[in-house]
Amino acid sequence: MNDTSELPGFAFIDDTFVPIKEARIPILDWGFLRSDATYDVVHVWQGSFFRLNEHLDRFFASMSSLRLDCGYSKPEVASILGQCVMRAGLDDSYVEMTCTRGHSPTFSRDPRDAKNRFIAFSLPFSWIIAPGDREEGLNIAISNIRRIPPEAIDPAVKNYHWLDLVMGLYNAYDRNAQNVILTDGQGNVTEGPGFNIFVISNGVASTPETGMLEGVTRQTAIELLEEINVPTTFKPVPVEEVKSADEVFVTSTAGGIMAVTTIDGKLVGNGRMGTITRILTDLYWNAHDREEWCDRVEDVITS
Amino acid sequence: MNDTSELPGFAFIDDTFVPIKEARIPILDWGFLRSDATYDVVHVWQGSFFRLNEHLDRFFASMSSLRLDCGYSKPEVASILGQCVMRAGLDDSYVEMTCTRGHSPTFSRDPRDAKNRFIAFSLPFSWIIAPGDREEGLNIAISNIRRIPPEAIDPAVKNYHWLDLVMGLYNAYDRNAQNVILTDGQGNVTEGPGFNIFVISNGVASTPETGMLEGVTRQTAIELLEEINVPTTFKPVPVEEVKSADEVFVTSTAGGIMAVTTIDGKLVGNGRMGTITRILTDLYWNAHDREEWCDRVEDVITS
Numbered sequence: 001m002n003d004t005s006e007l008p009g010f011a012f013i014d015d016t017f018v019p020i021k022e023a024r025i026p027i028l029d030w031g032f033l034r035s036d037a038t039y040d041v042v043h044v045w046q047g048s049f050f051r052l053n054e055h056l057d058r059f060f061a062s063m064s065s066l067r068l069d070c071g072y073s074k075p076e077v078a079s080i081l082g083q084c085v086m087r088a089g090l091d092d093s094y095v096e097m098t099c100t101r102g103h104s105p106t107f108s109r110d111p112r113d114a115k116n117r118f119i120a121f122s123l124p125f126s127w128i129i130a131p132g133d134r135e136e137g138l139n140i141a142i143s144n145i146r147r148i149p150p151e152a153i154d155p156a157v158k159n160y161h162w163l164d165l166v167m168g169l170y171n172a173y174d175r176n177a178q179n180v181i182l183t184d185g186q187g188n189v190t191e192g193p194g195f196n197i198f199v200i201s202n203g204v205a206s207t208p209e210t211g212m213l214e215g216v217t218r219q220t221a222i223e224l225l226e227e228i229n230v231p232t233t234f235k236p237v238p239v240e241e242v243k244s245a246d247e248v249f250v251t252s253t254a255g256g257i258m259a260v261t262t263i264d265g266k267l268v269g270n271g272r273m274g275t276i277t278r279i280l281t282d283l284y285w286n287a288h289d290r291e292e293w294c295d296r297v298e299d300v301i302t303s
Numbered sequence: 304m305n306d307t308s309e310l311p312g313f314a315f316i317d318d319t320f321v322p323i324k325e326a327r328i329p330i331l332d333w334g335f336l337r338s339d340a341t342y343d344v345v346h347v348w349q350g351s352f353f354r355l356n357e358h359l360d361r362f363f364a365s366m367s368s369l370r371l372d373c374g375y376s377k378p379e380v381a382s383i384l385g386q387c388v389m390r391a392g393l394d395d396s397y398v399e400m401t402c403t404r405g406h407s408p409t410f411s412r413d414p415r416d417a418k419n420r421f422i423a424f425s426l427p428f429s430w431i432i433a434p435g436d437r438e439e440g441l442n443i444a445i446s447n448i449r450r451i452p453p454e455a456i457d458p459a460v461k462n463y464h465w466l467d468l469v470m471g472l473y474n475a476y477d478r479n480a481q482n483v484i485l486t487d488g489q490g491n492v493t494e495g496p497g498f499n500i501f502v503i504s505n506g507v508a509s510t511p512e513t514g515m516l517e518g519v520t521r522q523t524a525i526e527l528l529e530e531i532n533v534p535t536t537f538k539p540v541p542v543e544e545v546k547s548a549d550e551v552f553v554t555s556t557a558g559g560i561m562a563v564t565t566i567d568g569k570l571v572g573n574g575r576m577g578t579i580t581r582i583l584t585d586l587y588w589n590a591h592d593r594e595e596w597c598d599r600v601e602d603v604i605t606s
Binding site for chain 2: 006007011013020021023024025026027028030031032033034035036039066067096098101105106107109110111112119121123124126128145146147148149151152153159160161162163164165166167169170173185193194254
């Protein structure tokens with residue numbers, strides 16, 4: 001069916017390392033049948049994990065919120081992730097860790113009867129926008145589909161509830177855009193599939209403060225903006241403010257800082273990557289040699 | 304890990320029939336990593352599918368909404384379901400059909416690159432409340448967690464976005480209840496994990512009209528209530544109306560019509576299964592020999 005035989009990558013599932021093409025979960029796992037799971041994604045760049053501790057902290061906090069227990073400590077999870085990357089032979093990698101509810105041996109409907117399952121896998125680094133197109137920037141649409149609200153599902157707990165985002169993507173494709181941002185049902189933007197949004201107007205950055213995942217790359221952007229004396233305001237960001245901004249960018253582990261140059265068919269500013277976005281993008285990639293944010297893959301692997 | 308080796312059941316995945324314990328999907332399938340999938344559940348009772356056509360119609364409508372194509376026609380899906388039941392040797396069975404987005408061979412992030420995957424499986428009949436406890440009725444809690452709203456995800460498209468329902472279940476367990484009903488954020492009930500709700504007051508039934516799945520068992524209950532001259536009103540049903548109702552029951556393929564006798568620790572009526580609920584429950588099980596609603600398993604299997 002789906003041919004992943006050419007895709008480099010390694011997985012860890014049911015206490016065993018396997019090539020990614022062989023990694024499968026039981027169809028009865030509630031991580032699939034109820035999307036009852038949490039996950040996190042960290043990247044490896046030139047042989048080093050970037051901000052691994054922040055991702056591990058969030059993953060463990062998410063599991064705690066959902067009353068999940070992956071059965072491994074943070075150093076053990078780090079070591080498993082490192083081995084997935086090492087076995088795949090990847091210098092730059094997209095590394096995912098997941099804890100699912102598992103399932104009950106009797107298929108009872110009670111989640112307390114389930115034995116939780118831990119899965120990890122490495123793949124080649126994933127880009128929301130290809131590096132060659134980064135200069136051109138993203139063409140996004142803003143969808144009327146509402147992002148699942150925090151009163152239903154806590155967006156701070158990273159989860160696989162993406163149907164709203166996927167349907168938003170199809171909306172965007174129908175309008176000749178490459179990607180999508182969903183709103184909160186009250187005229188403010190929230191997030192896109194796997195990324196946060198920032199707008200810059202008059203030298204000040206703004207980003208939503210609720211209704212979205214608090215991304216680690218979002219946090220990195222906030223810290224790097226501070227270093228270049230661009231303050232960030234956390235507040236509801238109306239769609240109109242996004243459309244009239246001087247610069248717009250999105251942040252994701254899958255690609256870092258990415259300029260948005262077209263929104264709903266209209267150019268952002270002059271339609272080119274903005275000055276602050278450009279400085280920030282360079283800072284972001286340069287920050288991949290900062291010791292405090294980096295852990296060499298071989299160093300997190302314990303025997 | 305999770306031992307399902309004792310569980311009778313058969314699955315169909317990647318064009319092959321396998322015992323349920325061997326049925327696994329690739330971890331990269333977006334049906335798992337994005338919960339990008341739709342499904343339906345039909346039951347077999349004493350060798351016959353119950354209202355199979357209604358379930359197939361809904362499944363195909365759901366796939367169309369999500370731009371999914373399972374690659375099989377309705378009669379082909381019916382035949383696969385029948386074979387899953389026959390191979391498992393089950394007279395009474397819970398039968399699930401699923402279509403996932405699949406995944407892109409290159410792990411691109413574009414859902415249009417994916418080849419969709421069809422899965423089906425049979426298991427022993429599943430009960431939200433065990434038959435022996437049916438007389439006693441369910442003890443449910445009403446949670447403040449909001450059901451994912453229709454503006455985010457269309458609830459008429461049956462989906463695996465259940466984290467709100469699962470967290471609601473934990474809320475209910477914490478309050479010594481067996482199950483849960485979520486609200487719409489405006490003080491009205493919506494649905495529980497896999498079931499719809501009805502209240503009866505002064506001989507009239509009411510059930511929510513939006514914000515929940517339009518269950519086939521819900522539809523069956525409406526039709527059977529009509530046969531015994533109990534009209535059903537479709538309207539927002541406030542929590543207070545549920546708590547002060549003469550009778551409350553829930554409907555699901557996993558168990559049929561089930562009385563609710565305790566809500567948030569308070570008895571419904573006199574705390575026993577209500578008269579109309581009892582008549583309706585009997586009618587429901589007796590309706591399993593109505594020709595127009597039944598298809599013998601062997602009759603839907605084509606060579």
